[in-house]
Amino acid sequence: MAYRTVNQILKSHSSSDGDGVRIQRVHGFDNPHFSPFLMIDELKSLSPDDYIGGFPPHPHRGIETLTYMLNGHFQHKDHLGNVGELRSGGAQWMSAGKGIVHSEMPIMANEQLHGFQIWINLPASKKMSDPQYHDFQSNVITEKQLSDNSLLRIIAGDLTIDGETLTGPLLQTGVPLTVADWQADSNDKMQACLNPDFQAMLYVYQGEISIGDISVAQGHLTLLSTGESLAITANERSGVLLLAGTPINEPVVHYGPFVMNSMDEINQAVEDYQNGTFI
Known part of the structure; x- marks a missing residue:
């Protein structure tokens, strides 16, 4: 049984988006080993000034977003009439498809805000599909207690x-x-079986982990090799996102909130939005 090993480690960087929301970001628009994922934004703050402006109405085309909150709330509104308030421990998924205009406004809970937004690419055959939205509160997220202080939560897909x-x-x-x-907790271990056709990565949002003899610290993302099994050890109290999926072997052209397969398609998205025919 082949274990996945570390191929590359990427450090997240400070950035801002929306109305000045401070984030830590790691992206791989030009990295084929990142696919089908495009970007991970981590929102973490104890100060409302870092995020109070939120993400006012803005468009997307050609991608999905998955937002997952550890602490704090996130309110979603879109042009389809969907309204959802994501609460601590929950997730929300949106497929922009051919076009959606939405807003996302973060709300602190217990004087904390900590969450993630993951951009996922859509294959060309689905980039112009109808947009969709669903939210999943904490009580429907699948959980397994691996030990007294080791908790695994499955948000999307499956894991063995x-x-x-x-x-x-x-x-x-x-x-x-x-x-x-x-x-x-420190010295806890997790061993999982993954679809061998999936590309996989780990984002460490707390503490430090080891994969084999390589350590990965907080704020870093590691791209993994192929294989059927994954073994991780927590070197201290840690939190890790596991992302794995079928790679999309198609050109990626990114411009702001649009991700398509060609510059012509990007230009069309911009023109549609400016002309009011986007949705």
């Missing part, structure tokens, strides 16, 4: 642990994928 396949609530993504959150 100790011969048991756990399935999360989000299944209707553009390509098959798995998104999970592992929260562990």
Whole structure:
């Protein structure tokens, strides 16, 4: 059984988006080993000034977004009339398809805000599909207690642990994928079986982990080799996002909130939005 090893480690960088929201970002628009994912934004703050402006109405085309909150709330509104308030421990998924205009406004809970937004590419055959939206509150996220202080949460797709396949609530993504959150104490271990056709990565949002003899610290993302199994050790109290999915072997052209397969398609998206024919 082949274990996945570390191929590349990427450090997140400070950035801002929306109305001045401070984030830590790591992206791989030009990295084929990142596919089907495009970007991970981590929102973490104890100061409302870092995020109070939120993300006012803005468009997307050609992608999906998955937002997952550890602490705090996130209010979603879009032109389709969808309104959702994502609460601590929950997730929300949106497929922009051919076009959606939405807003996202963060709300602190217990004087904390900590969450993630993951951009997922859509294959060309689905980039012009109808937009969709669903939210999943904490009580429907699949959980497994691996030890006294080691908790695994499956948000999307499935993951096999100790011969048991756990399935999360989000299944209707553009390509098959798995998104999970592992929260562990020092010296806790997790061993999982992954679809060998998936590309996989780990984002460490707390503490430090080891994969084999390589350590990965907080704020870093590691791209993994192919293989059927994954073994992780927490070197201290840690939190890790696992992202795995079917790679999309197509050109990626990114311009602001649009991700398409060619510059002509990007130009069309911009023109549609400016002309009011976007939606």
